[in-house]
Amino acid sequence: MSMSIFCVSLTLVLSIFSGTDGYFYHMMRQCRYSSKDLQGIELITSYVFNQAEYIRFNSTVGKYVGYTEYGVKNAEAWNKGPELAGELGELERVCKHNAPIDYSAILDKTVEPHVRLSSVAPPSGRHPAMLICSRNGS
Template sequence: MASSFLRVSLLFISLYTADGFRYYFLYHCDFNSSDLNDIEYSLSTYYNMVELARFSSSLGKYVGFTEYGLKQADYWNKDPSILAGLRAEKERYCKHNIDIWYQAVLTKSAEPYVRLSSTAPSGGKHSAMLVCSVYDFYPKQIRVKWTRDGQEVTSDVTSTDELADGDWYYQIHSHLEYTPRSGEKISCMVEHASLREPLITDWDPSMPESERNKIAIGASGLILGLVLSLAGFIYYKRKARGRILVPSS
């Protein structure tokens, strides 16, 4: 699962211009692992931003997209030396660079942490909204899903894009509008390259977050009051022991 999020394209462009016209090639290496079977190499030929023809390593030949491109593709496909050279590029060019990327960047990752909270919906047909906030993950690619009683929820779900924190980490926020039901179980599921298995966080509807915060603050105040009272009592007892009683005449 994790490797599916490491799909990247390596690009290389060759340009030829004459009298304002542009003819160029675009190389792609699409992959989700460093295994040759998971690598797709393609070479596209463009003229003035129009793709004429494309070689695909999975097809092993050229495909044309315009009248001229069809003719060129047919010409190139009849030359075994051209096709053999392009097929070799998958290993010579793509795998070489992909191995470097995996060693330097793609194997480095940071696990996300998740925070669930509730908020009032801005409107609509539902009376409640949950927010699944995912923080401090790398790389950027991530998948956030909602489940309700074990079934994935696909409606009434909105998510932000992956937001850069400016320190190589990212965050994302997913919102679920819903109508609460007694005994249901709602969870936020996160899939990321740093995780061996999905990270599932269950929502506890027993008490709204605002009420939990109020109780936590009240409990903290009570504990602080008891500590201060105990300290005052101990101080009083020590002072009382140090007094000298002088008998009256």
Template sequence: MSSSQLLLRFSLILLSVYGADGFENFVASRCVFNSTELPDIELIESYYYNKLEFIRFNSTVGRFVGYTPLGMMNADRWNNGEELPIRKGQVESYCQHNIKNWYNNILGKTAKPYMTLSSVSPPGGKHTAMLMCSVYDFYPKQISVTWLRDGHPITSEVTSTDELEDGDWYYQIHSHLEYTPRSGERISCMVEHPSLQTPMVKDWDASLPESDRNKIAIGASGLVLGLVLCLAGFIYYKKKSRGRILVPNH
């Protein structure tokens, strides 16, 4: 997973002080990172008064910066005092320490996807068929969905959605392939994800869609049940007929 694929941020401190007259002063510290290495970690500490940020420390900038007269006065004082080396040291002692815990206990966790392959109605065009490969319930977000024809990647006539949030930390994605069926070919959908040791590949069975096969199975079961009930009724009728006594008419 490349550093450009993962950019995370979390707040480590949030201190709020409320005055009796309703004014608010607070400090928010956060770490922005894409790995556990120090060069990839940034500490940002912002000071606010009544929703106005008046001073900030940014470890990438390497000093405090003031945005108001009061902020500039304190920035100059802190940059030339003990506050600056303390903040610089917190990039390692504060951010990196917590980030390693996140990677070990949270960010390293994965959820394997499951996939379905189905036939959908193609839009008006030169192709006569369209397949949809749907992948559900995977985590983290990064995933690769590839179409294959006889084991070789297909790059044209493919459209895919972005990774869609389910709202429960899981994701889903859908990819469509427009194609003209050829005799003897094998169309497959391949999924690659950090949770999988090997790619997940599903071949398309063009014989009958699963929904149609289910309908046929249900219909056949109903037919057999109807025949059994008719046969049972016929046997019961024959038995009752044999035991009936006929009285001649005078």
């Protein structure tokens, strides 16, 4: 099977509900693979409060970026502290470590898609025929 472009994403989510007023916090970590040799691997860790992402770490950027006033303050502190080194370590510890499992569970079990083209008469009389393309499989 030849595969020119593919992307696998492993996502870990930590959610915390706080109090009766409905505050909601979650952290989501994604490992994105664009090649089997792990050269294009990317780690993204997002921190969300009440459905608004306020800070994100992206291994391609190499640092935390804040999206709210609170997130910008945290990003400045975390980029100067041990949090940055810890997050860079997650790329190795989580993403690269789990890559063989992800590939064997997902990519190695994919099949080539089946594509079928057909010409049909359209429901209205404006055009003499319609070309329909349908795909089954991966």
